[in-house]
Amino acid sequence: xxxxxxxxxxRGASPGILGGLGRSFALAAYNPRFLFxxxxxxxxxxxxxxxxxxxxxxxxxxxxxxxxxxxxxxAWLGTDNFGRDVFTQLMYGIRTSLIIxxxxxxxxxxxxxxxxxxxxxxGGMLEEILMAVTNVVIxxxxxxxxxxxxxxxxxxxxxxxxxxxxxxSWPWTARAVRAQASSLRTRExxxxxxxxxxxxxxxxxxxxIPFMLSYVVMAFVLQLSSGILQxxxxxxxxxxxxxxxxxxxMLQWALLWESVxxxxxxxxxxxxxxxxxxxxxxxxxxxxxDEIFNPRLRRS
Amino acid sequence: xxxLQRYLLNKLAWFLVAFATAxxxxxxxxxxxxxxxxxxxxxxxSAGGTxxxxxxxxxxxxxxxxxGLDQPMWKQFLVYLGNLSRGYLGASFRQYPxxxxxxxxxxxxxxxxxxxxxxxxxWTIGNSxxxxxxxxxxxxxxxxxxxxxxxxxxxxxxxxxxxVYLFAVNWRIFPASGGYSFAMAPGLNWxxxxxxxxxxxxxxxxxxxxxxxxxxVGMRAMSIYELDADYVRFSRSLGVADSRVVRYIFRNGMLxxxxxxxxxxxxxxxxxxxxxxxxxxxxxxxxxxxxxRNQDYPVVQGxxxxxxxxxxxxxxxxxxxxxxxxxxxxxxRAGER
Numbered sequence: 173x174x175x176x177x178x179x180x181x182x183r184g185a186s187p188g189i190l191g192g193l194g195r196s197f198a199l200a201a202y203n204p205r206f207l208f209x210x211x212x213x214x215x216x217x218x219x220x221x222x223x224x225x226x227x228x229x230x231x232x233x234x235x236x237x238x239x240x241x242x243x244x245x246x247a248w249l250g251t252d253n254f255g256r257d258v259f260t261q262l263m264y265g266i267r268t269s270l271i272i273x274x275x276x277x278x279x280x281x282x283x284x285x286x287x288x289x290x291x292x293x294x295g296g297m298l299e300e301i302l303m304a305v306t307n308v309v310i311x312x313x314x315x316x317x318x319x320x321x322x323x324x325x326x327x328x329x330x331x332x333x334x335x336x337x338x339x340x341s342w343p344w345t346a347r348a349v350r351a352q353a354s355s356l357r358t359r360e361x362x363x364x365x366x367x368x369x370x371x372x373x374x375x376x377x378x379x380x381i382p383f384m385l386s387y388v389v390m391a392f393v394l395q396l397s398s399g400i401l402q403x404x405x406x407x408x409x410x411x412x413x414x415x416x417x418x419x420x421x422m423l424q425w426a427l428l429w430e431s432v433x434x435x436x437x438x439x440x441x442x443x444x445x446x447x448x449x450x451x452x453x454x455x456x457x458x459x460x461x462d463e464i465f466n467p468r469l470r471r472s
Numbered sequence: 473x474x475x476l477q478r479y480l481l482n483k484l485a486w487f488l489v490a491f492a493t494a495x496x497x498x499x500x501x502x503x504x505x506x507x508x509x510x511x512x513x514x515x516x517x518s519a520g521g522t523x524x525x526x527x528x529x530x531x532x533x534x535x536x537x538x539x540g541l542d543q544p545m546w547k548q549f550l551v552y553l554g555n556l557s558r559g560y561l562g563a564s565f566r567q568y569p570x571x572x573x574x575x576x577x578x579x580x581x582x583x584x585x586x587x588x589x590x591x592x593x594x595w596t597i598g599n600s601x602x603x604x605x606x607x608x609x610x611x612x613x614x615x616x617x618x619x620x621x622x623x624x625x626x627x628x629x630x631x632x633x634x635x636v637y638l639f640a641v642n643w644r645i646f647p648a649s650g651g652y653s654f655a656m657a658p659g660l661n662w663x664x665x666x667x668x669x670x671x672x673x674x675x676x677x678x679x680x681x682x683x684x685x686x687x688x689v690g691m692r693a694m695s696i697y698e699l700d701a702d703y704v705r706f707s708r709s710l711g712v713a714d715s716r717v718v719r720y721i722f723r724n725g726m727l728x729x730x731x732x733x734x735x736x737x738x739x740x741x742x743x744x745x746x747x748x749x750x751x752x753x754x755x756x757x758x759x760x761x762x763x764x765r766n767q768d769y770p771v772v773q774g775x776x777x778x779x780x781x782x783x784x785x786x787x788x789x790x791x792x793x794x795x796x797x798x799x800x801x802x803x804x805r806a807g808e809r
Contacts, residue, residue, distance in 0.1 A: 304489075307486065308486070308489055308490045308493050309493075310735070311486075311490045311738070311783070311784055311787050312490060312493065312494050312497065312738075312780060312783075312784070313738035313739070313741060313742055313779060313780060313783045314738070314742075315738075315739075315741075315742030315745070315779075316498075316742075316776045316779050316780050317497060317501065319760075319764070319772070319776060320497070320498070320501035320502055320772075320773075320776055321501060321504070323502065323505065323764070323769070323772060324501060324502065324503075324504035324505045325504075326505075401627050404627065404629075405627075405629075405742060405743070405746055408629065408746050408749060409745075409746065409749070409760065409761055409764055410761065410764050410765050411764060423629070423633070427633075427749065427750060432633060432636050432637055432641060432648070432750075433636075433640075433641060433648050433649065435637075435641050435642075437637060440633055440637070441633075441634075441637070444629075444630040444633050444634065445630075447627055447630055448625065448626045448627065448630050451625045451626070451627065452621075452622060452625045452626075455621075455625045
């Protein structure tokens with residue numbers, strides 16, 4: 173066998189990694205922590221996206237009662253300071269928070285993956301420059317940049333919010349991806365593919381990224397969680413998405429109208445609880461994915 | 473040049489680059505506001521009737537002059553740098569002509585008094601707990617670990633809200649808001665200090681608990697990894713006392729935790745800002761909240777600058793400390809190797 177045909181056969185074997193993925197997903201079916209975390213998250217997701225349809229709540233911000241009405245048969249979790257139904261807002265709030273988190277997570281993961289892979293795979297001067305930028309951006313607290321950007325953009329749609337959160341939170345991913353890409357670069361299967369005449373782009377796409385896939389999934393899950401929390405933080409500072417309701421905006425109104433001090437628990441406990449639950453389920457999801465892909469962490 | 477000196481110089485260079493970037497960002501981003509911020513605020517104030525025509529004129533002229541807002545961008549930047557070097561951050565729009573620096577100076581001690589002890593105490597307790605739990609295993613681990621994990625994923629402000637509700641509203645053990653009783657004037661007398669302490673407990677607890685949780689989870693993972701190391705097995709087989717082995721593990725696991733501390737300071741500060749809002753605590757976060765609501769841009773810009781400087785400096789100090797702690801860097805200094 174010539175080197176090239178050998179290389180071909182090895183390259184042809186690279187779908188093996190996908191077979192490995194398949195095995196990992198089979199393993200996932202037996203990992204109780206993974207299943208638990210996933211079901212909690214899917215429940216929250218379903219509550220936000222299907223709830224309004226199933227329960228026929230078409231309007232998020234309809235006034236149905238007075239200031240902080242107690243939970244009742246019509247308003248299951250009472251009303252907020254404007255007399256709007258808390259339960260309905262909760263569903264729409266989850267929806268907004270999840271959408272923003274998803275956009276932020278996708279933008280951040282894509283940017284991080286792009287910058288990290290290019291830096292790690294190509295190396296040299298480009299790597300130095302990209303990592304210098306990453307290291308500087310990582311030390312500047314992102315909340316400050318977020319505050320300044322949000323002030324500058326006076327009407328912030330959900331999509332714009334997602335984007336500005338995303339473009340401030342990529343450095344972590346970029347850093348970790350670079351470390352992985354630069355170690356993968358020296359692996360034999362990459363050398364063989366290179367010998368067989370693969371272009372740098374196809375090397376990155378078929379020899380580097382598939383091997384980082386599990387990591388990228390985990391990074392996305394963490395970015396999703398931090399995106400949701402960043403949105404909540406911004407909203408509580410009064411810089412949330414305009415004309416929308418999100419978990420953070422619910423908390424902001426609850427604080428501004430003294431629901432905590434007047435004991436109207438239904439206005440602040442549900443959003444606070446859901447934010448915690450989302451963050452917890454996503455962290456658990458991430459660590460159980462880690463367990464599935466990383467045999468060393470598996471318990472006997 | 474020794475290795476340590478090289479390390480320190482390298483860190484200093486990075487610090488300066490980040491510092492410069494932060495300055496430029498703080499200058500540029502606020503200028504992304506369409507039109508110019510002074511026009512916007514003056515227009516709004518005259519519409520709201522909060523200031524008379526003459527006062528507005530005066531304010532407007534003062535701003536244009538102080539910040540050179542009618543000049544090209546690069547000149548504005550130079551003016552900005554010049555103002556900064558004199559320690560001048562502009563005057564508040566809302567409380568004109570109170571200088572921004574004065575507002576920040578009133579708020580900053582509260583924030584520092586809240587965050588610094590929370591970080592230091594939380595770091596120490598959290599890491600000790602992490603090692604202990606990993607070493608002892610058993611019921612202690614089973615009880616402490618899930619709880620730490622849960623608390624550490626909780627956003628600071630969610631825990632704050634729950635603490636206020638339970639301890640201040642339901643059980644009335646601690647006051648619900650403010651930094652001290654409104655009936656008092658700040659001063660160095662016994663009654664005021666007691667009042668400040670009572671108001672301090674809840675915000676402090678909510679910060680320190682989340683922080684302990686996070687550190688314990690990280691340190692536990694580090695220690696479990698270390699427990700597998702040869703030196704631990706060897707020491708145990710030699711019959712070295714448990715407390716001494718724990719100390720070894722602590723020292724080895726600590727290095728990554730120090731780096732972690734440097735990188736998490738930024739996130740912590742932002743979490744703590746919102747905690748202040750929950751408690752209406754008279755610190756930087758509460759000031760920022762008010763400034764955003766009132767579109768008081770000079771105050772916002774001053775605060776973002778202070779936060780960036782503080783985080784960068786804290787980061788830098790932790791990295792310097794790391795240089796002295798890490799034996800790989802320190803050994804070279806002592807001429808070993």
